[in-house]
Amino acid sequence: MPSFSAVLAANKQNAPKAIRPVAVLVGGTSGCGRGVAEVLAKYAQGNAHIVLVGRSEEAANEIFASFPKPVDGAKYEFVKCDVSSMRNVGIVTRDLASRLDKINYLVLSTGLLSLAGRRPTEDGVDYKIAVHYYSRFKFAHDLAPLLEKASTAGEPTRVLTILDSFMGAPSGVRPDDMTLEKNYSLQNAALVATTYNDGAIAALAKRYPTVSFSHANPGIVNTNAHRDMPFGIKQLTGLVATLISSPITTCGENMVYTLFDPSIPTGAHYRTPKGEDVKGKPNLSDADIEKIWQHSIEICDGK
Template structure:
């Protein structure tokens, strides 16, 4: 079994620490946690919101789902989409519930889906469209941590890119009719993809999907730009709907502990200890990410770890890249009728 050298491991840790220190600390002009909580608490919609959280069974997605449930006091239809039913049930059980004398209807449910396969995503979005009169919020934050080379699913997509990009595109595309119905009713229609806004690179237009030139480092910087271009194009095609790409910064999650790479799992306690002063809790990150979703007007937005507006800082897109990536994605995520 191949194991990275100690030098490579230590170098990776130092880079991670430097990145966390530089990017995760609030600076001048960024909203404070108290201000963000106050703004989130002011979210009192006149309608019953329907919110979908893809990847909400753990990590950042869990933090955002819990913040949403907290600020709506549970008076919403909340759907957690993921693989782990036991984890989802435990999270849903802790959501606040309207009081017995409160006539507000609420539904908190779990939908199982392995998002590495596009046929699963298509089946779930079809089911949700059929059951939901509209969808107000779509939050996507599924993660995948492994340092092996290209790892193709049976559908021919790299597993990491499938989770971080292709499945997200397919969720948005599949649920657009329900988001449009919410907008037509005069309600919120908002989409949030949590990945790495501002931490991308120029994409390789000659190898979209990285079938020929895949490396872990290349995938790590291509996926954020894929997300930028995806949401920007969806915004251009759907005026009136809000699309947000967020960078959450360093967050204390268990993603390293659940990695398929044994040495990443083994290094988790060390990494957690070294980065702890520079990272935020799931509770705090949930508040910041929810604020980034709720407090943006229609169109395409990029926000940072404190929900601050990143504008087009470190943006690597172009009209040609948007067009070619879109065409590639339509083909790559198509599900055979057979």
């Protein structure tokens, strides 16, 4: 397990220096995504094109104000998107595909904590799972050709989804109830989102073999993901997080360690908060992975 000082040293050494990386961070205006954005900007020293996709332009502008000044045509931009709607995600991915030449880093970290029951979206899936999984799949699926362009040029190309690389299991795949209409519970919703992320990166890695896909657990991080909780629980959750969690910048360094590490090959990877391979990860069968792929395409494709 690398120490945090070793992570910092590795990130400084492995940061891309000969290229201008393009980074798209979905959920990059808060929480872990913001931490990753700030760390990427720090190491790029103004020589990067960073796109933050989120809900709040005000938050994005506040983040950009803390970044190094962009140099020689580099830039920072905000794209507004309600990721619970696959139609809205499609609008954003088509826009990005029409004007970006490549993507080196795609970071997916949208999330929330909620005690609400199943809340169907316009796509017929639960709101929480839409945020934690379906939108992430659609961004990765739609933008994969831009990632391939970077890899074809010999540049680093990484997709990182940040959720829970420990919990996913084959029991999260219910062939007769993929959208959890029959078996919904908060626990099942969390298991499905995690398992589908596991399966999706394996399926995507198979179809895009020149791109590296990772699913990382960030550990306990002091974010505002509990913003939608009832007031009392939100206050308690915030207090506990303050006492035992790590800052978002620490999370950002640890996640960027996975993005920058040149020793990580292409394919699908499951990572700890420190950037190590998850041990004892339950493997999904090829049939489970294909079921997740086909279901995800049915929900997300053509939107």
